[in-house]
Every structure is written in structure tokens, then in C-alpha cells.
Amino acid sequence: MEDLVKRYGQEAAVAHVSFSVAAGEILGIVGPNGAGKTTLLESLVGLLATEQGTVFWCGEELPPPRRKEALFYLPDGIRPYQDRFAIDVMTFFARVYKRTAAQTAATIAAVGLTPALGKRVHALSKGYNRRLLLGLGLLTPHDVLVMDEPFDGFDIRQTRTIIDVIRQEAARGRTFILAIHQLADAERACDRFLLLAGGKVRGIGTLGELRATTALANGSLEEIFLALT
Amino acid sequence: MRSPEPHRAREAPLAPLLAKELAEIVCGRALWTMLLLVCPLIGYSFVQAVSLYGEASASAQQSPVLAASLSPLDGVLVPTFGAFYVAVTLLFPFVAIRALGQEKESGALRLLVQLPYRSSTLILAKLAAVLAAWILVSIPALSALAIWATMGGHLAASETVNLLFGHLLYGLLVGAIALFAATIADSAATSAIIALAVTIGSWVLDFTLAGHSGLAAFVAQLSLTQALRPFEQGLLSAGLVLGVTGAIAGLSALASIWLPPGVPTQTKCMRSVPCVLAILLALGLATQIRQSVDVTEDRRNSFPAADQRLLATLRLPLIIKVNLAPEDPRYADLQRNVLAKLDRAMPNVSIIVAGSHRDAASQPANDAYGEIEYSYGARSDVSRSTSPREVLPLLYALAGKQPPAPAPSDEYPGYPLVATADAALFWFVGGLPLLIAGAWWWSRRPPAKSLFTCKGAQS
Numbered sequence: 001m002e003d004l005v006k007r008y009g010q011e012a013a014v015a016h017v018s019f020s021v022a023a024g025e026i027l028g029i030v031g032p033n034g035a036g037k038t039t040l041l042e043s044l045v046g047l048l049a050t051e052q053g054t055v056f057w058c059g060e061e062l063p064p065p066r067r068k069e070a071l072f073y074l075p076d077g078i079r080p081y082q083d084r085f086a087i088d089v090m091t092f093f094a095r096v097y098k099r100t101a102a103q104t105a106a107t108i109a110a111v112g113l114t115p116a117l118g119k120r121v122h123a124l125s126k127g128y129n130r131r132l133l134l135g136l137g138l139l140t141p142h143d144v145l146v147m148d149e150p151f152d153g154f155d156i157r158q159t160r161t162i163i164d165v166i167r168q169e170a171a172r173g174r175t176f177i178l179a180i181h182q183l184a185d186a187e188r189a190c191d192r193f194l195l196l197a198g199g200k201v202r203g204i205g206t207l208g209e210l211r212a213t214t215a216l217a218n219g220s221l222e223e224i225f226l227a228l229t
Numbered sequence: 230m231r232s233p234e235p236h237r238a239r240e241a242p243l244a245p246l247l248a249k250e251l252a253e254i255v256c257g258r259a260l261w262t263m264l265l266l267v268c269p270l271i272g273y274s275f276v277q278a279v280s281l282y283g284e285a286s287a288s289a290q291q292s293p294v295l296a297a298s299l300s301p302l303d304g305v306l307v308p309t310f311g312a313f314y315v316a317v318t319l320l321f322p323f324v325a326i327r328a329l330g331q332e333k334e335s336g337a338l339r340l341l342v343q344l345p346y347r348s349s350t351l352i353l354a355k356l357a358a359v360l361a362a363w364i365l366v367s368i369p370a371l372s373a374l375a376i377w378a379t380m381g382g383h384l385a386a387s388e389t390v391n392l393l394f395g396h397l398l399y400g401l402l403v404g405a406i407a408l409f410a411a412t413i414a415d416s417a418a419t420s421a422i423i424a425l426a427v428t429i430g431s432w433v434l435d436f437t438l439a440g441h442s443g444l445a446a447f448v449a450q451l452s453l454t455q456a457l458r459p460f461e462q463g464l465l466s467a468g469l470v471l472g473v474t475g476a477i478a479g480l481s482a483l484a485s486i487w488l489p490p491g492v493p494t495q496t497k498c499m500r501s502v503p504c505v506l507a508i509l510l511a512l513g514l515a516t517q518i519r520q521s522v523d524v525t526e527d528r529r530n531s532f533p534a535a536d537q538r539l540l541a542t543l544r545l546p547l548i549i550k551v552n553l554a555p556e557d558p559r560y561a562d563l564q565r566n567v568l569a570k571l572d573r574a575m576p577n578v579s580i581i582v583a584g585s586h587r588d589a590a591s592q593p594a595n596d597a598y599g600e601i602e603y604s605y606g607a608r609s610d611v612s613r614s615t616s617p618r619e620v621l622p623l624l625y626a627l628a629g630k631q632p633p634a635p636a637p638s639d640e641y642p643g644y645p646l647v648a649t650a651d652a653a654l655f656w657f658v659g660g661l662p663l664l665i666a667g668a669w670w671w672s673r674r675p676p677a678k679s680l681f682t683c684k685g686a687q688s
Contacts, residue, residue, distance in 0.1 A: 042491075045343070045491075046491040047339055047342070047343075047490050047491045048490070048491055049491055049492060049493040049496075064491050064492075065489075068342075068343045068344075068345070069345075072343055073339070073343060074340075075336055075339050075340075077336065078335060078336025078337060078339065078340070079335050079336070079337075080332075080335060080336065080337035080340055081249075081253065081332075081335070081337055082331070082335050083253075083256040083257065083331075084252065084253070084256060085675060085676055087676055088252065088676055091245075091676075092245055092248075092249045095242065095244070095245035095248075096241055096242065096245050096246070096344055096345070098242070118675045118676075136340070
């Protein structure tokens, strides 16, 4: 992503943001509420029109209409197909992407959705709705999964379980770009971080690189973020 | 990072998308509520229509002439489907809007547009779901036809199919308007306001401008209600079918332009311009196509076959100058009995309405008011008649042709039926609603999940 600018009126929600991500990497877009994380992700996947910015894929420019060929985005706060059963929604995605029953069952088991399969989406708890969304994302064959607040609604044990699922997928070569406002979760889940505040990049790199930049040898991500913003 | 293996639209199977869209429509309360509301509405109209038809048939038992005027199309089918038309106009937009509005409000649309389908495919799948919904909501009306046939009532296949086709086109047009409204509006409520503004606005246009001439008459022609009238009169009009189909296709194209959320509004507006121009072109072409087929059994939209054949051979321009105000009942008679039929039968007919309501008011002082001047080639004649029995011989005289001999086989026998359908009311307010409620309950049953859970446990 190079030089992304997104304005609402005169105000820049995202200003000249550039970053790159490697195969199998988990990149965390980290920042407080209102930092521009969601705007950045939706601009990245082409769901939001931008004033400026280019996405490159293996050196080749990827215009907005074609971004869905490589990236799949799971928004925050949605309850897809509320009147349908969770299993219906999973089956729909599995059929669209020609997944076998075994693959679908494995995904359902991996995200721990089995107990909620027979419930309607509107009746799912926040955590199970999040598992459903993650399950949908894992059923897609895209190389890059972009997720907005993937751990929102999970307790600490559930968060760790989901982080394990994401790491296993990343180990198979799939790339994750996660927008996270909980710094502790981000520190546990991500390989590299893009620190965002006020729509601007305040720092980018691994935890070690950020520690070196801020001269906080044993600093946590939270301390680094506070130092940089 | 490896090069992209794009999940292109052409690779994605359509079946799951269609199944999802259909399930989405069936899941919603709007469809079932409409079905339940339509039952008594159509039932009452049907029972009333059969009752009136039965009374007229009783009077006609002693008179073959009166019996010949009894057509089930006018007496039963059109009034019954009239109730269906009201329901489709007022309630069907809510059903069609759900096909997209729910996804917009829940955020599912942001997932949907990322699936490997083109926007046009997504909209067409939704239109297919709207079509399926229309078929479901037409069940009460179709059951009324079945009851009529069971009672011994006559159904002419061509008339019935033509009427159903007209209602299908009208339903799809309302559905396409609702889908487009759902695409441009942020919420289902706003979409409903937009769609109802168009459908109910059409009624207002139709009521307020009916019987006017000039620009007002042209504007009244744009009313959606005009789309059904030829079908109700037993005409299959090529121009109308093209116009309605063009409008449905155009609205669907506009909806697919406005569906993707990541495209700037200015770009969408610019892409819409050629689409709107294409719709206008299709509508303009449709007004120029005059071919139509009279599918009625009594050939009410045509002269007798021998006259039709002879009139078709009169190739010179026929100019008819009508000195009547469009609001004058005589003009309505002339239009129905003569002008519309001539327009269909002859290749080159021009009609000039020269009268106005001012002329009608000053009729005693204006002797020419009420005259209809027929000019064929270099010859012309004047008549005040609104009956083809007088007008056709006049035209043949102008063309120098002998009137054809009347054929006895052209006589329509009429289909009187002395019957009441009061018992059918139990079906429409009891049996059918119970079946619909049962189907609703069945559609909400939980799906089987053993396949995924068992295999998931093994893997």
C-alpha cells in the first residue's frame, strides 16, 4: 500500500499511509479508537473510495475493483444474514468457494463454532458471531485476510485459541492484516506492527525494531505506542 | 508472496448465490405477511366478481345477445387480479427491498460484494429471487383461477396466459424499482419511501391526468398502471413488452452500477448516464412499435376477420381528424370501438384530436363539434358515428372497395355461468392462510448439521 489518503470533507482520516506485508506475516494495525484503522482497511480492500493511494501485489498495481481477487476483508460489528442459521451462512461460503464437507467441518471445528451451528445469526453471542466471521474468512481461498478487531468479544482464553488458529493459517503461507485497539492482544498475535494515530503512521516494524526506535529496551507495545504518539 | 490466483466471477458457481437469495426472501416476514394479506383481498374480489357475473348470467339466460357479452376475462379474471395488482403495488416493494436492504443494514453487503461475482450477477440473482417471490405471492390469485375452472367457469388459455404475463411484467417492474431504491438508499425505510413514491405517484398521475390531452396525456402514459391495461384488454403489445422489459433491464443495470460501495458517487453518476439514455431510447423505441396481438376469444380489439384482412390491404395514409374533446364519452367510445382497432388493422393511420373541452362547452354554437373527418388518399368524408358498423362502410367507400361478406363463425357465444363462490371464501380466509402459515413454520425449521459436526469431529 503506497501513499493512501482518505478525507472526509477537509479532514484527513488517513494521511499518506504506506506499508508492505510479506507472505505468512501477521501485521497488526494498532491504534486507539478513531485512529483511522477501519478507514485504512476499507480503503485497502476497495470498499471505500479514496483520494489517493495505490495497492501493489507482487509489484503489480491492483486497482480497487480487482482487490477482492487477492484480499478478503472481515468488517467489525456486522451480523451477516441475521435470520439465517449459522450453518447456512457457513454452507453458503463453502459452496461459493467449492470447499468440501471435510474442509468446512475442519474450519468449523477450528474456530469452535460447532455448538452454535443450529442458532440463528441474530441469536449468536458476540463471541460466536466473531467465530462465525473468522470461519467465513478461513473458508475463502484468498492469500490475504484483512480483519477488523478480530478479538473483540473474546475473553483471554478464547483470544489465545483464536490467535493459535490464525498462527496456524499464517504458517501455511496466508497473510493476515489485523486492526486491533487492544495493545496486549496485538502484542500476542502479530509479527509486525503499524502504529496509527490521527490517521498517520507513528511507527512501523517488529517489536524489537520499535523498541530500538524508541530506546525502550524492554518496553511493551503499550509503552512504545505512548512514546511514539 | 505468490502471485494472485484471482477468484474470478466466471469461476464462481451460481447455484449457491441463487439458493442464498431465495432463502433470504423466504426467511423474511415481509413475504409471508404479504401472502396472508393477499388471501382475503383476492378472495373477496373473486367472490364479488363471481356473484356479479352470476347475476348477469341469470339475466342472460333468456337472451343470446346478452350472453354473448359475458366474457370471464372482464367479469372474473380482471377484477380478481385487480386486487392482486393493488397488493403488488402497495406491498410487493417491501418484499423486494428485503432482498438487498437487509444485507445493507446488517453489513452483510460488505461481504457479498467481495464474493467472486460481478455486481450485475448479484443484482440478477436478487431479481431472480424477486421473481420467485412474485410467483409465491401469486398463489392466491392462481388458486382463484383453479376454483373458477372447478366451478365450471370458462378460461380461455390465451387470455389467461396474457393476463398472467402482464401481471408478471408489472410485478418485476415494481421489484426492479424497489431493488434500485434499496441500492441507492441507506436504509430499508428510505428505500420503501422511494419505491412507494414511484408506485403510488403513478396512481396519482393516472387519476389526475386521465382524460386530458397533449402533454398531460403523455405524462399520464408514464404511469405504471398503464402497463397493465392492454393486458387486461386482451392485447399483447410488442411495444409495451419491449418498454417494460427495457425499464426492468435498465433499472437492474442502474442497481448494479450503484451497488459497489467503493466507487465514488461522481463515478457512479457518470456511469449511470449511458444507462439512463439507453432506457429512454428503449422507451422511445417502444412507443414507435405498434404491433400487437389480439389474444381475446371474442376478438374485441379487432374488427371481424374479413374486415381485418381487407383493411390491411389499404396502404395509403388514413388521417382521422376527431372533433371531440378527449374527456367526451363519445371520444372514449370512438377510441375503443373504432380508432384503436383501425390503428391495429391498417398500416398507416394518423389520428388528430382537434376538439377541446372549450369546444364541448360551446357545442350549440359550434356545429363542427362531434364530427369525425376521415381522409384516405385524396378523398375524405365526415361522420358522427362511433360505431364500426357505420365507419367501416364509409372507409371502404373512400378506398373504393366492396365491404366483405360477414362470416357467421366470427360470432362469440359468451360464457354465462349462474353460480356463486361464497364457499370459496372459506378457502381464502381459512384453508389457504393455514397452509401459508404451515409453510412459513416449515421454512423456519433448523437445518441438519450432522454432516459438518461429524466430519469435523473426525478431522
